[in-house]
Amino acid sequence: MKREKGYTKKNFLKGIIAENPLFVSILGTCPALATTKTIEAALGMGILFTIVLICSSVLVSLLRKVISEEIRTPAYIVIIATFVTIVKMFTNAFLPELFSTLGVFISLIVVNCIVLGRAEAYASKNNVFDSFIDALGMGLGYTLAILSMALFREILGTGAISFGKIFYFIPYFKLQIIPKNYALSIFQNPAGAFIVFGVILAVIAFITNRKKEYQAYLARQEKIRKAEEAKKLAAQKVAEGGNK
């Protein structure tokens, strides 16, 4: 297979914008809604998720010639579950606060459709390096997506950004942006998660609609211009014919 120039860069960036797993493919919605109460929890979830995604993608890609077609889904699930267990034990040992905040959602990375989806759709067909880049891009895209949701939820819900509760090695700080009395606590509740997700999707739909409309407008202008040119040409021909 011939590689086109800049493939690696494109491969990396597609996970962040064009094929963002959360906002474009609408995958992995459960942790995106459940762990975005605070920015710290979302960051922790994103990091754990990215680690599992990279490890499982690389291993699946390494074993892609060994695993036969019929048993590939169970094999992938076992690979993913093993990495999730390892990550879970590490989190429990080194970041117990994160472990108790995320709770069962660390285990639920196993059934996150993105991980299995990338293993099935990309890592099982491509070499190790490409799979690594793809997983890194997808993981970063997902992390940025849930961070943006958590940003809205924490600022609107509590009026402040705080850091240092879960990642205990960072000195604790709290930045009050909106006075506490004006914070809308609904954004900390489950309902707020749905609202934030819905509004973000609506904004993305608005932007893509605008882009499409603009492109359609450009295409229309081009068509009109061409039609006018053709008309001019025809008129010229008629005029030339008259001259003869």
Place this chain on the structure above:
Amino acid sequence: MNIFISFVLAIISSMLIDNVVLSRFYGICPFLGVSRKVNSSLGMGIAVVFVIILATLICWPLYNYVLVPAGIAFMDTVAYILVIASIVQLVGLFIKKYSPSLYKSLGIYLPLITTNCAVLGVAQSNTDQGLTFLNSIANAMGTSIGFLLIIVTFSCIRVRLESSNTPKAFKGLPIALICAALMAIALVGLQGLFSGIKL
């Protein structure tokens, strides 16, 4: 009698008050993906009820009588996901053999259940919280029936939404999510329903 009442209360509280989709956020993917038509959401819901209860019936004894005595309790996630994947396969084969018509309507949703976080989430949280066997079953029944209830209600709302006049950017998923938020607010109203009852 006391056990019976607490069993029923546990079912109702995990069904409505702590609803699986709208307050615990399990199973959002099928909730959004398979709720465009009432029929398909009903099929998905029933299949999930089936698998969650079966998975709990197997996973709880597996954890407490096999994994813990063997000293490999940390392997719970791997064991559960294997149990769930094989249950889904077996249920599929069983239904295909004995009720082809049911299989036709459920068939395409069965593989999706393996990656439904509600199934693994219930199995995992049952043993993480150290619930008794009876409470685990109550939790599984309440959770799965709550899922069925919410996904069917939500699909009825979405059918109406299709034909309603929403802003262009909100068409489809965004407005459905806003509706889910309103449903979640409605369920918050039930919180504290049983706080006065002492058992």
